[in-house]
Amino acid sequence: MPRSLWLLIIGMMVNVTGSSFLWPLNTIYLHDHLGKTLSMAGIVLMLNAGASVAGNLIGGFLFDKLGGYRSILLGILITLTALGGMNLWHGWPHYVVFLTIVGFGSGIVFPSMYAMAGSVWPAGGRKAFNAVYVAQNIGVAVGASLGGLVASFSFNYIFLANFVMYIVFFLIALFGYKKISAQAGHTSVIQESRPIRDRSKLTALLLICGAYLLCWVGYVQWQSTIASYTQEINISLKQYSFLWTINGALIVLAQPLLSKAIKRFEHNLKIQIMIGTVIFMLSFAVAAFADQFMWFVAAMIILTVGEMLIWPAVPTIANSLAPKGREGFYQGIVNSTATGGRMIGPLIGGLMVDMFSMQILFVVLIAFYIAAMVISSMYDRPLKKKEPVTISVH
Template sequence: MQKQGLALKWLLLGALITNTGISAIWPLTTIYMHEYLHKSLTAAGIVLFINSIVMVGGNYLGGYLFDRWQPYRTLLTGITINVFATLILIFFHGWPSYAIFLVILSFGNGIVGTSITAFATMVKNQQSSYVFNVLYFMNNIGIVFGTLIVGFVLPFGIQYIFMLSMLLFILFWIVAALKFNVLPERKRKKYDKGPAQLPKQNKHQIIGLMLVFIVAWIIYAQWQSTISAFMVSHGMTVKDYSFVWTFNAIVVVTFQPVLTHFDAFLYRHIKARLNVGFLLFATGFVVLIFAKEYWHFLLSMGILTLGEISAFPSVSTYVDSLVYESQRGRFQGIVNAAASFGRAVGPLVGAQVIALSSYHSLFVGCVVALVVFLLNFDIILRRSRTQKL
């Protein structure tokens, strides 16, 4: 029997469980393939790229099924794929089975990720902007827990990582089966009814924002790929690089609740929040242009993380405010697919720019690209206001 609206606590619990399970697996890919399966770093990079592209497909399919089939069954299907993939990986984690089932897991995770984001629009008695803020916070907590688990469990064997992740996915399946069979709570009036086609100005705003979002994720991916080598070239260690991500988590955990506390004010000024967030993102890379000492990298990550927690949750909120009730899943799928695509091509773009020029050219290019696309988005916003008058 379907209930009216979803309780926020179940959405957050589901996000925490699934992100912990996934985050215990992804950090191992490069290390496991290179050190245990004796494959080249290029091969590991190709597998990660394929995973990200397949996740784009999972994101989009998840959104399509969420709207056209049934949200509840769509989520359960994605979790079932995750359970199946991790079950096989417990017993078959050699080559090429590891890569094959990692790709299948990525596809399932794409469906689950979009479903969770789309379910955020169905939480009862809460403004969607507030839900997206606390959901983003919980996703990051899951990532912290997942990466911490790796260090404790991996020494016993990688099969125990997959076993733990599978148990977490089974737990989420049970929670979803019991608590996620809900009907949407129709809170909005403006876009609840109407033609299937969105107004042109809404489409243009979404396209402009997605281009900014893709560029931001391409830039963010440099921290997960090229910047580690840049730091080592400046005499820093892998441990130093690892702590930068610990610092990232500290900033998220400290400041995300502050933004959530002022959610009502920030929602009224969501366009300004997007602009400030993405400009902070660009400023983080301005610092990298001049970075030589370790504290420069910490400062860069701190500024970028403030931009991340300001802009990224707002993207989902802003897109949701522009679409009809019947299209929420599809467009949240597009948001997740844009992030996955940026993560996929980011390391390739960074490596090519460095090969043809230098790290500094890459950092300058990141700043210029993000500012240009953000200006384009602002021009679209001004034109949309003019068309409404």
């Protein structure tokens, strides 16, 4: 891998480590410490994710216009300002305001990170995006593991740790990313001279992102309704945080095994996504009957295998479809779709649990995954007249 990609990987790891101190515990903090209902917690997380959607789209646009260096620094500075405020005021409603601003600032960062990864190692194909994805999950493993431990002493330390890690990320970006941006040499946003083909690519992207959205609506329940549910059945905060440590560690350690397992269909990302969706369904089927910690461990392991197939595949498809000069815009759509799932997921989950039950929620989520499979199976139809059905990766 190029040296510049390693800098992006390290920055992403530090960034996600900081945020992972907080995001797995948001619902628990809102519900148990601030005394809000699960539905209200879902609304708060929806505001955070909605701001991230706006940040993703703006961040992708800024990447195409200004380059990754300036875009990333802007996003980091906005986030640092909000985290500084959160350290001073984290009661109600200040917490909501600062969490929303954090969502916007961090949302600006992610499309540029992914677009830069694709630009510095174009020959790497899926490998470049998978490297960034693995870095994210090292951050998840470290941050979530330490977050549960730190929170058992005081939530104030959680806010401080997040702030300090973002300062480290700012320094890495400030001194490490300027040359990367210059090497990338991206043009401003321009339309291709073949508008019909352009529309077919965009249509294909929007279809696969529709499936991606449904997958995230289910996945985010582990950070919201399932997080609260584990507390109700006397699974400790440390144990819950340990689930995310398992998630991140498995993603890092199981890469060699995954590479061998997907060898037969590594050049067909659609098949990877569909298999991953089936595995997601199996995970929630196990979680629906879980009443002890070890069953949740099993469900998390299954969930992790599914995400290892799906999460890196979608930005890889976006990079393959993106016309020259619009890489940031296409990655912005992908990131905003994931964030959209994180936005509406906690609200849907909170309402379903408050009005019905956890079991009804699990049934609805499995239905969502069936719909995601159908959409995934047909996303590349708009490309058939112009391009091969499968997207080749290296």
